[in-house]
Amino acid sequence: MIGKYTEELLRENQENFIVPAENVATLLYSHPLEHALLILSKVGYAKIPVLDTEDRLVGLIGLSDIVNKMMGLTGFDYRLLEGLTVADVMEVNVPTVLHKEDLEDILHLLVDGSFLPVVDEDNIFEGIITRKEVLKSVNHLVHELERRYTIEPKSVPLKNK
Amino acid sequence: MIGKYTEELLRENQENFIVPAENVATLLYSHPLEHALLILSKVGYAKIPVLDTEDRLVGLIGLSDIVNKMMGLTGFDYRLLEGLTVADVMEVNVPTVLHKEDLEDILHLLVDGSFLPVVDEDNIFEGIITRKEVLKSVNHLVHELERRYTIEPKSVPLKNK
Structure with missing residues (x-):
């Protein structure tokens, strides 16, 4: 569990956590x-992210997924892409988060992906949460924490004041 | 500045911060x-990372740097790569850190790059620090902080104990 003060500091940059769908390719x-x-x-x-015609998230696609499809027996050939669509190479079953997701889950999921797609209850794509924005909040947290708060180890008895 | 207790917790995963050169493509x-x-x-x-024959770091290269070079007037053509080397498209003057770099600098530099090359004083490539490993430490920090320490806002008078 993330402590109250830690979470408060992390969330001070929260409005910037999500890059909204209209700004995502x-x-x-x-x-x-x-x-x-x-x-x-x-x-x-x-x-x-890969969407369907109703703006629902259906997968992710990367440059290497496509370049690998171009690899023929005698080298790379652009013509090997003919007739193929995004659906043929995209990664499916990708982890997503809901808009109001727990910060704890977000921080864990970002260990394994450079960004997390955010969807609503109907799987409509709302944007992405990036490691970049979360790291900005982490910088804020680690700089502000001991400036704003007094920290005492719990196992050490408090000194007389 | 990063406070003492915050930095201690972040550094508990420090031996895993650097992916050593022998494990980096x-x-x-x-x-x-x-x-x-x-x-x-x-x-x-x-x-x-891109190295010279003495293992010095000279740049970074990405898949998109190469794919862009394949783009001809009438579409992608693999033959446009003929005669070109990594040096022709690599990104140079990339930010690097020394092995014993300040955690503060590392956290700031990782906002803008998904990894940071680590070099020694002679620019010999030693490995990389990734957002992935740093985010593992951040997870550790935010979970342990208020479990191990008592935190009190500095502006609020201490309650009687």
Whole structure:
């Protein structure tokens, strides 16, 4: 469990935790892989979310998923992407969080993924929580903690004041 | 400044902070881009360090750096990589840290990069510090802090005990 004061400090940057959907590059599952390659090579992110036509999250796709599909017996061949769509290579069953998710769960899930997709109860994509934003909050936490609070080890008896 | 108790807790996972050089995929600056593409599509990391023949760090290279070089006027063409080496597309002047670097600097630099190369005084590559490992320490910190310590706001008078 995260303590009260620790959580309070972490949450002071909370409004910036979520990068809203309109600011996140996404792909449709039905997009041709040639298009996906173009988008992914331009956005500067290793992976981006994949949506259906109702804006529901259906997976993630990364540049390496597509480059691997281009690998033929005699080297890389762009033509191997012909006829394939995002749905053919995307990663499915990705961890997601709800908008009001526990900070504890978010911090644990971000150990294994560079970002976490945020969805609503109907799996509609709302945005992402990135390690970058969470690390900004961590910087805030570790700098403010002992400036604002007095900390005493619990096992050591309190000195006379 | 990071307070004493906060830093102590963060450093309890310190031996795992650095992924040592022998466990990090790297490329030589003189490697052909075709080879770099193959390595990068396999390692599962968006970017990896580039070394010279003396194991000095000279840059970073990512899959998107290479894919962008394959983009011709009429689509992607693998043959556009012919004759090019890692040195032609790698990112140079990347932030690095020394082995004994301040935790404060490390936490700040990781806001803008998913990992930090660690070098010695002669710029010999020693390994990387990843957001993943640092986030493990952050999880440890936020869970242990109020379990081990009593925290009191400094502006509020201490209650009678």
